[in-house]
Amino acid sequence: MRPLDEKETTAVFEKLFKFTGNNLKHIVERPSLEGPDSNPGRYCFRLQKNRVYYVSDSVVKRATNISRDKLISLGTSIGKFTKNGSFHLTIQCLDLLASHARHKIWLKPTSEMSFLYGNHVLKSGLGRITENTSVGDGVVVFSMSDVPLGFGIAAKGTQDCRKLDPNGIVVLHQADIGEYLRTEDDL
Template sequence: MRPLDENETTQVFEKIFKFTGNNLKNIVENPSHEGPDPSPGRYCFRLQRNHVYYVSESLVRRATNIKRDNLVALGTQVGKFTKGGRFHLTIQGLGLLAANAKHKVWLKPTSEMSFLYGNHVLKGGLGRITENISPGDGVVVFSMADVPLGFGVAAKSTQDCRKMDPNGIVVLRQADIGEYLRMEDEL
């Protein structure tokens, strides 16, 4: 497990910024109260086998006693780097994104299952949507009970959504919590 280099950090922060906006500051400066130290530590990003983890510094110090080959995971996985060197967010980071999301979409109960089966969010299934969403913005998808279901990229702006056909795509799905069942062999 090692710290991210400058290029990797830039890619991770750009991707997270797309979903959190200025709330990225809350993620980076979040105090950690884990460990034996009475003073709060910080959270940091670490890389292990192309997977990026969000973990407290206290836990990182304790994990140095474990051999790299034997360390499977540490903290919350936020994403991974592909073989081509690009960074992709994974569903395990949904809790972090949902707590700091800038743009949100709420689904009607009738369209939740469709989203959890891997489909995009359609206008007909939209319950609520935050204002000032532009095409290409990162969006976190919630149920009407404020349970985070996944995330994706806005296909249309908030204003365009009001004029759309009910079968028009509002959010292009990137990840959803249904992946835990669909891809349980890989996860």
């Protein structure tokens, strides 16, 4: 477990900024109420075996007593670095993204299962979309009852969605909560 270097930090922050925008500062400066101290600590990003974790300082201090090869996980896993060095967000960061998301869409109940099976979001399944969403923005997908279901990349902007045919793709699927069941054999 080690802190991220400058290149890794840039890659992580660029990916998070795509989904959270200026709310990224709330993630970075979030106070931690964990630990024996009465003064609040901070959350930080740590790298362990190509996985990036979002964890409080007090937990990091406690984890130094565990050897690196014995440490499996620490805090919330938000993503991983591939062999090529690119960073990919994982579904475990959904709660963090959902609470700080800049762009959101809500699905109709009839299309929730399609998204949870790993399919893209079509115009026919779109319930609502936030204004000023443009092509390429990171989007968090919610059910109509505000339950976060996953995230993806906007294939069409807000204005383009109004004149799109019902079978047009609005959001490209990246991750959803159904992955836990689909990858159960790998775990």
